[in-house]
Amino acid sequence: MSGVSVTKGAEDAAPAANDLVVLSNVNKHFGALHVLQDIDLTIARGEVVVVIGPSGSGKSTLCRTINRLETIDSGAISIDGKPLPEEGRELARLRADVGMVFQSFNLFAHKTVLENVMLGQLKVRKTDKKAAEDKARSLLDRVGVATQADKYPAQLSGGQQQRVAIARALAMDPKVILFDEPTSALDPEMINEVLDVMQQLARDGMTMVVVTHEMGFARSAANRVVFMADGKIVEEATPDQFFSNPRSDRAKDFLSKILHH
Amino acid sequence: MFDFLKGYDLLGAFWVTVQLTVYSALGSLIWGTLLAGMKVSPVPLMRGFATAYVNVVRNIPLTVIIVFSSLGLYQTLGVMLGADVIDDINFRLAVLALAAYTAAFVCEALRSGINTVPVGQAEAARALGLSFTQVLRLIILPQAFRAVVNPLSNVLIALTKNTTVASAIGVVEASYLMKDMIEAEAQLILISAVFAFGFIVLTLPTGLILGWVSKKVAVKR
Numbered sequence: 001m002s003g004v005s006v007t008k009g010a011e012d013a014a015p016a017a018n019d020l021v022v023l024s025n026v027n028k029h030f031g032a033l034h035v036l037q038d039i040d041l042t043i044a045r046g047e048v049v050v051v052i053g054p055s056g057s058g059k060s061t062l063c064r065t066i067n068r069l070e071t072i073d074s075g076a077i078s079i080d081g082k083p084l085p086e087e088g089r090e091l092a093r094l095r096a097d098v099g100m101v102f103q104s105f106n107l108f109a110h111k112t113v114l115e116n117v118m119l120g121q122l123k124v125r126k127t128d129k130k131a132a133e134d135k136a137r138s139l140l141d142r143v144g145v146a147t148q149a150d151k152y153p154a155q156l157s158g159g160q161q162q163r164v165a166i167a168r169a170l171a172m173d174p175k176v177i178l179f180d181e182p183t184s185a186l187d188p189e190m191i192n193e194v195l196d197v198m199q200q201l202a203r204d205g206m207t208m209v210v211v212t213h214e215m216g217f218a219r220s221a222a223n224r225v226v227f228m229a230d231g232k233i234v235e236e237a238t239p240d241q242f243f244s245n246p247r248s249d250r251a252k253d254f255l256s257k258i259l260h261h
Numbered sequence: 262m263f264d265f266l267k268g269y270d271l272l273g274a275f276w277v278t279v280q281l282t283v284y285s286a287l288g289s290l291i292w293g294t295l296l297a298g299m300k301v302s303p304v305p306l307m308r309g310f311a312t313a314y315v316n317v318v319r320n321i322p323l324t325v326i327i328v329f330s331s332l333g334l335y336q337t338l339g340v341m342l343g344a345d346v347i348d349d350i351n352f353r354l355a356v357l358a359l360a361a362y363t364a365a366f367v368c369e370a371l372r373s374g375i376n377t378v379p380v381g382q383a384e385a386a387r388a389l390g391l392s393f394t395q396v397l398r399l400i401i402l403p404q405a406f407r408a409v410v411n412p413l414s415n416v417l418i419a420l421t422k423n424t425t426v427a428s429a430i431g432v433v434e435a436s437y438l439m440k441d442m443i444e445a446e447a448q449l450i451l452i453s454a455v456f457a458f459g460f461i462v463l464t465l466p467t468g469l470i471l472g473w474v475s476k477k478v479a480v481k482r
Contacts, residue, residue: 035378044338067388069384069387069388086305092387092390092392093390094393095387095388095389095390095391096389097390098388099388100384100385100388102381102384102385104379104381105381106379106381106384106385107385108382108386108480109382109404109480109482110383110403110407110480111429119389120389120390120391122392123399124389124391150352152481154481154482155481160383165385168385168389172389172390218464237432252288
């Protein structure tokens with residue numbers, strides 16, 4: 001049931017070259033709670049994987065282990081063929097290649113929008129100031145908040161802040177971007193402006209891991225849906241398969257609760 | 262009425278107080294920031310050191326620390342801090358002692374400021390690939406400082422008044438002159454009032470200006 005990849009059929013001949021993120025047999029506990037249980041998940045370059053499931057199923061934790069914001073107890077995670085290093089310089093270098101977008105935006109509150117998008121370029125990539133600013137402005141334009149460049153995060157709406165956060169992640173030219181419930185803290189009318197940006201990214205071929213409750217996004221943008229419950233990956237399928245014909249009872253139960261309102 | 266002030270260098274004495282305050286404030290700000298950095302560092306040895314330092318230093322009376330700097334550091338160990346005249350040596354020892362003492366309070370104020378910075382700020386910074394020191398220097402401390410301007414201004418006011426303890430090792434600052442004058446002149450109440458006023462002139466603007474700065478630099482969330 002779990003661990004079955006359904007989108008890479010054609011590439012299975014040479015899997016290793018195209019696998020960007022590989023989790024194998026990952027386990028994690030929070031005290032007595034076994035939040036991640038024997039997780040095996042492989043994400044190919046250019047793939048959009050949407051992780052859904054009930055609250056407390058371990059989706060966010062899974063997402064956060066990929067750039068080691070959460071440590072794991074056992075198992076292995078590798079990104080682009082390299083295993084995740086211990087905390088330190090090596091890990092910082094790897095994190096620079098893995099973008100992250102948080103539920104609560106986490107824009108640097110004491111810096112302007114423009115400075116937020118420039119910071120990583122200047123301090124991690126050591127880009128020169130002019131190039132960093134040009135790139136930041138063009139990314140802000142791309143996500144539709146160019147006119148807000150000189151404001152502080154608190155002066156922006158939630159949807160605008162989240163789009164800035166996406167621009168901040170993009171500024172590092174990441175190999176993959178992790179989205180940890182990017183629309184869960186937004187007012188309903190702002191959700192779409194963020195999802196539109198994410199849709200566009202998906203079409204442009206960005207590798208994305210998206211933890212979300214937005215089933216519409218999962219349906220339209222995902223290459224693969226991963227359904228988690230109680231710390232386990234219960235089901236992996238294409239969005240069509242998953243939403244029209246879920247195989248596991250747990251997924252059927254979950255879908256019946258969320259789709260009938 | 263103020264004839265008794267003639268022949269005394271009142272301004273000079275208060276100038277020494279100001280100098281003691283400024284140098285000690287700078288020293289304690291730097292050392293206190295380093296201590297706060299150690300307190301949140303991932304290295305257990307550093308955390309342990311900073312915690313022990315703060316707990317020991319803030320629980321010793323300042324008089325004991327300042328007297329030790331003279332009797333222990335200078336007279337026993339021969340530490341002169343690069344000065345050769347006794348007045349300069351005492352002044353520098355007093356600055357060292359005041360800075361070492363005040364740093365414990367700066368550290369605690371700053372750490373409470375660090376606690377006001379949401380965890381997500383550090384996570385976002387780490388996710389960008391910034392190192393621990395970069396996260397601290399670029400993201401956490403700038404926000405922490407803005408949150409604790411008022412507590413730091415209290416520390417600075419306390420420091421200004423604490424400089425009077427330096428008279429214990431012969432630094433001729435305001436309170437030293439006051440004791441001299443009290444012995445020589447028959448104007449107890451007026452002399453005390455003049456010096457009390459002098460300290461208020463120093464500390465009141467500090468509080469008002471930093472209170473204004475605090476509002477000005479506050480981080481909106």
